[in-house]
Amino acid sequence: MPGSDRRGPTRRRIGSRYRALFGLGGRGGVGLVGKPVVGKAVYDRIGRGYSEVRRPDPRIAARIDRALGSVSSVLNVGAGAGSYEPSDRDVTAVEPSQLMISQRREGSAPVVQATAEDLPFDDDTFDAAMAIITVHHWADPDAGLAEMVRVARDRVVILSFDPEPLAQLWLVRDYFPRALEIHVGMMAPIKELLARLPNARQESVAIPRLCQDGFSCALWDRPEMHLDPHVRQASSSWHLMPAELTKRGLSALRADLDSGRWDERNGDLRSLPELDVGLRLIVSELG
Numbered sequence: 360m361p362g363s364d365r366r367g368p369t370r371r372r373i374g375s376r377y378r379a380l381f382g383l384g385g386r387g388g389v390g391l392v393g394k395p396v397v398g399k400a401v402y403d404r405i406g407r408g409y410s411e412v413r414r415p416d417p418r419i420a421a422r423i424d425r426a427l428g429s430v431s432s433v434l435n436v437g438a439g440a441g442s443y444e445p446s447d448r449d450v451t452a453v454e455p456s457q458l459m460i461s462q463r464r465e466g467s468a469p470v471v472q473a474t475a476e477d478l479p480f481d482d483d484t485f486d487a488a489m490a491i492i493t494v495h496h497w498a499d500p501d502a503g504l505a506e507m508v509r510v511a512r513d514r515v516v517i518l519s520f521d522p523e524p525l526a527q528l529w530l531v532r533d534y535f536p537r538a539l540e541i542h543v544g545m546m547a548p549i550k551e552l553l554a555r556l557p558n559a560r561q562e563s564v565a566i567p568r569l570c571q572d573g574f575s576c577a578l579w580d581r582p583e584m585h586l587d588p589h590v591r592q593a594s595s596s597w598h599l600m601p602a603e604l605t606k607r608g609l610s611a612l613r614a615d616l617d618s619g620r621w622d623e624r625n626g627d628l629r630s631l632p633e634l635d636v637g638l639r640l641i642v643s644e645l646g
């Protein structure tokens with residue numbers, strides 16, 4: 360059955376305010392394979408130093424690996440520097456940003472410079488297609504999801520965020536309330552992603568303590584790390600925070616760390632084994 364037959368009925372498109380948020384005119388980079396696309400990829404602007412901060416966490420990797428089941432060939436869409444690419448399967452990566460491609464580790468999977476919305480592969484080319492912490496960056500998530508379903512035979516695996524639990528996280532609640540609005544603006548609601556994928560289910564992925572992947576809410580147990588500009592550089596939400604709010608929130612956080620107030624309020628988090636900050640794994644079984 361050609362992949363395109365599996366697309367669900369036409370619905371309202373998932374709103375992506377992303378292009379407006381980043382002042383984007385085009386859709387990605389210039390494809391090595393596939394059609395050239397207009398404009399520069401966002402991560403060519405914001406991806407500097409990504410691979411130093413955003414290392415794959417083995418506990419999250421194990422969840423992704425389990426979700427992939429027994430498939431042999433995998434397309435990793437929005438692959439970035441190659442985090443979470445399984446080493447024991449036949450992986451092909453798709454990534455629009457040249458800067459991200461340049462950070463791929465030696466020995467990582469072959470990469471095609473293209474976007475999710477226009478995958479340069481025939482129907483049913485791979486057993487599985489996966490997209491890890493990337494769907495919220497796509498200019499047209501509907502098109503990208505339909506493309507994943509088209510090129511995969513067995514399943515689609517997506518790791519994304521439900522922004523709601525973030526409202527309770529100290530980082531957002533006490534220092535950067537605007538971050539919630541930014542996340543809600545960027546992230547397609549999980550239920551909308553589920554509605555667009557055949558036989559889809561979701562699982563919560565609690566973020567382990569001392570998570571090795573330094574995305575902003577993964578640092579729930581290490582507040583000091585947010586004070587490091589190199590760490591902030593590697594998470595896109597900081598690039599959308601107005602500079603004045605960043606300055607104000609960081610100086611309040613620094614003062615609370617110095618005075619011990621942060622630990623008085625949140626110190627129990629430093630030894631908690633894991634916390635649900637809204638990370639969700641979606642598995643769509645195409646059958």
Ligand SMILES: C[S@@+](CC[C@H](N)C(=O)[O-])C[C@H]1O[C@@H](n2cnc3c(N)ncnc32)[C@H](O)[C@@H]1O
Pocket residue numbers: 386387400401402413436437438439440441442443453454455456459473474475476490491492493496497498499
């Ligand atoms: C937060 S990074 C995640 C990278 C990697 N999956 C990881 O887990 O480290 C988001 C990635 O999505 C890529 N991206 C942005 N727009 C895209 C699109 N339209 N199609 C595919 N990938 C896209 C970015 O270039 C960036 O590498």
